[in-house]
Amino acid sequence: MNAANLNLEKDKYKDLLKSIKDESMQLAIRHQSNSQYVLEKKRKLKMDSEHKFTLALPSIENSSLEDISTHFHSIRRSQPGGFCELIANKSQQKFIQQSFLELQRNKMSQTYRDISLSERKFKSLQRKVPHREPLTLKYLEKQLGISNSPEKQILPNVQRQQQQKRKITEEDIKEEQPIVTFFEETLNSYSYAVPSRRESAQIGVVRDRMYVFGGMSGGGITNEIWWFDLKKQEWSNYCSNVQLFITSHSMVVWKQFLVLFGGSGYYDHKMKIRQVYSTLGFFNTLTNQWTTSLESVEPRREHKASILFGKLMVITGGLDSAEKLLNDTLIYSLESKRWTGQKLLFDEGIAQHAQCTAYDNKRNIETVYIFGGQTAKLNSFPLMKMIFYGLHPVGWEKVQYSGQAPEGRYNHTMENVGDYLILIGGRSQEKREYQNEIYIFHLQKSYWTIAQRQGLQTKRWSHSSCVNGSNILCFGGIGENTYLSPHIYQIETDNFKIKGKIVVVKPLSTINEEISSNSPPMIITREQDQDSKKICRLEKFRKARKMYEQITTYLPLPKLKTPKMRYDLLIHFVKNVLKQIGYI
Numbered sequence: 001m002n003a004a005n006l007n008l009e010k011d012k013y014k015d016l017l018k019s020i021k022d023e024s025m026q027l028a029i030r031h032q033s034n035s036q037y038v039l040e041k042k043r044k045l046k047m048d049s050e051h052k053f054t055l056a057l058p059s060i061e062n063s064s065l066e067d068i069s070t071h072f073h074s075i076r077r078s079q080p081g082g083f084c085e086l087i088a089n090k091s092q093q094k095f096i097q098q099s100f101l102e103l104q105r106n107k108m109s110q111t112y113r114d115i116s117l118s119e120r121k122f123k124s125l126q127r128k129v130p131h132r133e134p135l136t137l138k139y140l141e142k143q144l145g146i147s148n149s150p151e152k153q154i155l156p157n158v159q160r161q162q163q164q165k166r167k168i169t170e171e172d173i174k175e176e177q178p179i180v181t182f183f184e185e186t187l188n189s190y191s192y193a194v195p196s197r198r199e200s201a202q203i204g205v206v207r208d209r210m211y212v213f214g215g216m217s218g219g220g221i222t223n224e225i226w227w228f229d230l231k232k233q234e235w236s237n238y239c240s241n242v243q244l245f246i247t248s249h250s251m252v253v254w255k256q257f258l259v260l261f262g263g264s265g266y267y268d269h270k271m272k273i274r275q276v277y278s279t280l281g282f283f284n285t286l287t288n289q290w291t292t293s294l295e296s297v298e299p300r301r302e303h304k305a306s307i308l309f310g311k312l313m314v315i316t317g318g319l320d321s322a323e324k325l326l327n328d329t330l331i332y333s334l335e336s337k338r339w340t341g342q343k344l345l346f347d348e349g350i351a352q353h354a355q356c357t358a359y360d361n362k363r364n365i366e367t368v369y370i371f372g373g374q375t376a377k378l379n380s381f382p383l384m385k386m387i388f389y390g391l392h393p394v395g396w397e398k399v400q401y402s403g404q405a406p407e408g409r410y411n412h413t414m415e416n417v418g419d420y421l422i423l424i425g426g427r428s429q430e431k432r433e434y435q436n437e438i439y440i441f442h443l444q445k446s447y448w449t450i451a452q453r454q455g456l457q458t459k460r461w462s463h464s465s466c467v468n469g470s471n472i473l474c475f476g477g478i479g480e481n482t483y484l485s486p487h488i489y490q491i492e493t494d495n496f497k498i499k500g501k502i503v504v505v506k507p508l509s510t511i512n513e514e515i516s517s518n519s520p521p522m523i524i525t526r527e528q529d530q531d532s533k534k535i536c537r538l539e540k541f542r543k544a545r546k547m548y549e550q551i552t553t554y555l556p557l558p559k560l561k562t563p564k565m566r567y568d569l570l571i572h573f574v575k576n577v578l579k580q581i582g583y584i
Contacts, residue, residue, distance in 0.1 A: 258285065379408065
């Protein structure tokens with residue numbers, strides 16, 4: 001090869017090396033630029049990740065709306081400066097949107113309900129005052145039906161007709177009233193020891209036992225507690241060491257306790273003052289133990305008490321030691337065992353009235369009702385109830401009613417059974433006569449009615465009563481001439497139970513007429529006539545039994561007393577016999 005050719009090849013080789021170096025340098029620069037770009041991208045992602053949170057919802061359909069909202073708000077509260085990003089599908093995003101819309105609707109509905117309830121409570125506390133138009137010429141024209149155009153004259157007449165249709169008179173109310181019947185009977189007692197006849201005693205029912213305490217009888221005042229077992233129908237008594245010889249007191253049942261307050265003792269003829277107390281006593285029916293305390297309130301007798309809200313004892317009226325009528329209302333908290341210090345005053349003093357608690361449907365609260373009693377002006381109180389501001393008593397107001405209201409009376413009782421106030425017994429203050437009717441006041445419709453009485457119809461006053469289911473138990477009191485016998489009188493108010501006790505009465509004449517009219521004429525021979533005239537004791541017994549089956553009375557049928565064995569006497573007798581024989 002020539003030297004010139006070699007130089008040319010060397011130059012070509014050098015050019016190739018340069019081009020390779022240049023390409024390698026370009027590739028290295030590109031690689032460096034790409035790596036820098038990637039690093040910058042990663043750095044940006046890190047910066048974004050510091051201010052961004054993801055909410056992964058793998059099972060959005062199974063999760064509840066509250067879980068989603070709480071999770072979302074918890075992430076929001078953790079970083080207040082950042083923002084949230086939901087990583088979800090289109091279906092999941094729709095579901096989330098719908099869920100939050102439903103949550104907002106539920107919140108709106110709850111707020112609307114709260115507003116409506118508050119409005120109802122506010123309206124219930126307000127008194128409804130009828131709207132009256134101002135006394136103007138237009139108002140008089142409307143009342144008289146006078147106007148310029150004939151069309152306007154017709155409108156008041158149409159309104160009058162509609163108002164007359166809507167008005168309910170007392171006669172219509174009487175027609176709509178259902179006939180209420182009560183059945184009165186005495187409960188059998190299978191015990192030798194029986195409490196004495198008495199007046200102004202108090203009774204209460206605790207766990208199938210009716211307790212009797214206090215009262216005045218021919219033997220004086222006792223401190224014995226008697227109870228009658230309503231299942232076994234037996235009397236039992238308990239003599240305590242506590243000196244509580246009281247009458248004309250008040251007694252209420254609270255849990256397992258009998259709570260007594262006030263009352264009077266014997267009359268001091270020298271001082272011419274009756275002993276009046278302000279003692280408060282709790283008798284535990286489980287342990288048969290007394291706890292008494294002398295209270296710093298005005299002593300009283302012939303007052304009344306009742307339980308309100310299951311924890312307050314409301315005491316009204318009474319007489320003090322100077323025979324002065326009291327017009328105050330005391331409230332005692334049974335849970336904290338202290339007086340509230342709040343006094344509600346009547347217009348005048350009252351004593352020997354009736355009091356009970358019942359539910360006021362118009363104001364949706366439990367209240368205290370009183371009726372009758374003795375006053376200074378010889379006018380007994382009408383039916384009155386306690387007014388509340390929220391849950392705090394404020395005063396007393398007269399109850400508006402319709403129908404025939406009972407006459408004024410004293411030494412009567414009033415009990416609440418269902419939606420009725422039942423007024424029993426009493427004596428009128430003006431006429432000095434016994435009140436034998438039983439009046440019923442319907443709490444929802446506010447009207448008085450007289451109940452139809454079946455069974456016994458005893459006249460009583462200065463007695464005591466309490467409620468046991470659908471029955472009203474009465475004990476003691478004074479009848480027409482003397483003290484009533486120490487029986488427990490049960491007044492049944494349930495009409496379904498009364499139907500099984502009342503049977504229609506048929507006299508003998510009507511029964512004979514029915515038998516003769518129903519029986520067809522028969523041809524009887526001489527032999528049959530002679531046989532029929534023969535005396536047969538069995539036929540006489542059958543006829544008498546049929547007659548007594550058909551003839552019944554309103555009174556309860558006589559029940560045979562089941563003889564009960566005294567096992568203690570029997571065991572004592574057997575032991576004596578075995579001792580005489582020699583076995584013991």
